[in-house]
Amino acid sequence: MASVSRMTRFAVIAASVAVVAAACGGSSDDDKKGGSGDAGALSGRGPITLATGKDTSGNMQNLVNTWNQQHPKEQARIIELPEDADAQRQQMVQNAQTKSNAYSVLNLDVVWTAEFAANQWIAQLPKDQFDLTKFLPAATKTGEYRNNLYAAPWKTDAGLLYYNKDLLDKAGIKEAPKTWAEMQQDCAKVKGAKCYAGQFEKYEGLTVNFSEAVASAGGVVVDDSGKPNVNTPQAKQGLDFLVNGFKNGMIPKEAISYKEEESRRAFEKGDLVFYRQWPYAYALSSKEGDSKVVDKFGVAPLPGLNGPGAPTLGGHNLAISKFAPNKATALDFIKYLTSEQTERANLIASSEAPTLAALYDDAELQKKFPYLTTLKASLLNAKPRPQAVRYGDVTAAIQEAAYSALTGKATSDKALADLQNKLGQLITS
């Protein structure tokens, strides 16, 4: 026995961890059935589950409780996944690969639809059973793959321009800027604060901010037919707005390390005149406490090169796992969650933006959430991120290009040319 060399023993113990990690996801003896995902197969009734990221709003359980009271034989149960989006995706993917029936309804980030649909992890939804005209068109689009509906729009999101009213008032500025040039002129009049920031750390937020800059200058990352077309003069103007911003000090240089929370802190300290942020920060910045801008800030649509900008669309959609039993119940549950009554209740309780257009025009709700009008205008103008089956690689490529341009490692010309090349390889449509 002693002839078993020590080295092997150590090596085995040491590295097994690393290898195990890789092996866990593997061994996919996939069935070759494939075929077209026709929508007729949503049958079966009984208990279901809702797999969703950590519920930061605190209202999801209430929504499920209401459903459970009305459907004693078709109880729904929440399965809470981690708060981190990548970790949520990973758990859902792992469940799909083992064909587990643990999750019935999946709460998907808008950028995951293509990947989940193309891998046939989610079932196609019957378009005719949803009144899609009532939803915001851009939000509906994020639930589609190849013109078929795979996920129903549930919550939506779009970037807004937050501005420090106090600083603008002192400089005698009455109105939020509509273009980048106006914004820079405004900043020149304001003393004692940095001009603009967003989220420029190398993560999904950078993809969002880059896409917004490009779209606000009239460019696209991926065109309507799904072909990458980012090496254009318009896209360059958009990227240069950020690159020059960093160079000439319009954007503070620490913004390269900002995620949502860092930028919110800087704004709440009064360090920024303008910044780009999701609507969620509205409620937080209005809370007494650390925020020094309570009642002293406002929101406006994002500015652009020659007029209002085009925000990037965020949000979540609901899909049905292909491997779940009781798909008919799951479909009813999704209809319930996306109904006007539920979305209204959820908006009031959690201030999360709904996907039904009518709610934005409701006078009562507008009184409670003054930014709804602005948000609707932004949402109607919002652009989705690329709908790619290999979205993880696509967003990594976008982040690489934008980050190297913003940090001066590459010129914007080279960054965009490289990105176009890379996206061409990744997006096969």
Next chain:
Amino acid sequence: MTTTTAEPGTVAPVKQKNKSDVQGSGRLAAVLLSPTFLVLALVVGYPIIDALRESMYQRSNGLDANGFVVKGDKFVGLKNYTDILTGDASHAFWNAFYNTTFFTVVGVLIETILGVAMALVMHQAFRGRGFVRASILVPWAIPTAVSALLWRWVFQADGVANAMIGHQVLWTTEGFHAKVAVLIADTWKTAPFVGLLVLAGLQLIPAEVYEAAKVDGAGTWYTFRKITLPLIKPVLLVAVLFRLLDVLRFFDLPFVLIGAHKDSVETLSMLAYDEASNLRYGPAAAYATILFVYVAVVAYAFVKLLGADIIGEARSRKKTAAKRAKKGPRAAREATA
């Protein structure tokens, strides 16, 4: 002396054991150990073999006419390996290989020096020693991901680190400072581990040895070099080996503290993770296998060159203990005489 209190009773069983070994109870031992081997084969052997198999396959990523992914894995032989070592991905691989090696060499060196220093402090008799020992161990008790978040907070643009040096460094951006940030956080966390193990070694050194050295007129540094260091060497080598193996699969700290896809701190484990999370299990398994081989080579070289003979050490210690036990009664008598 405390080591030589052996009574005749303890000598006899040692002898018996030796004798019965000769009689060939090895087969019985094998039978008794077989459940353990079975479990090891399942939880260690199988995943390794499966990962090796997986690393020879690639997932097809084409789409059919309806836009669905064409399913099925394709056997590609060693292509995943050649792609990593010489293909488009080779730049990322060699960069990660360099980073991993850099963190291992520099990190373990700093941790070892600081760890030994900590152990020497903890070993001194002074008031509040228990408190110092406990507080030094706190970092080791904090989960790495949590400590990475703590350090992220320290290293943010308006964080404590910048306030202390009075100069704005953007620690989490690309550049050498990102490596420094990771090294600081890693040292903070793991030097106590080295310290703890070395402290255990220090406590085994009898005070008489130091007294004798003092009588002979040896200075502090000389005593440390000629007595302390050689006597804690076996323990120190174990500590260093554990740290080496740990840092070679470095993942959580750079991933949480600095972030994914940053060339300055990307390690081999992070590359494997990235491939796996993008559903490319073949290349991910290939990365993991390369890392496995690298770890094995380093461990082997370390054991061979420095004689960190952990299992052998235990074996020979048992032998000398048995010998000492035999001599015990006489030595004890001499000591009392």
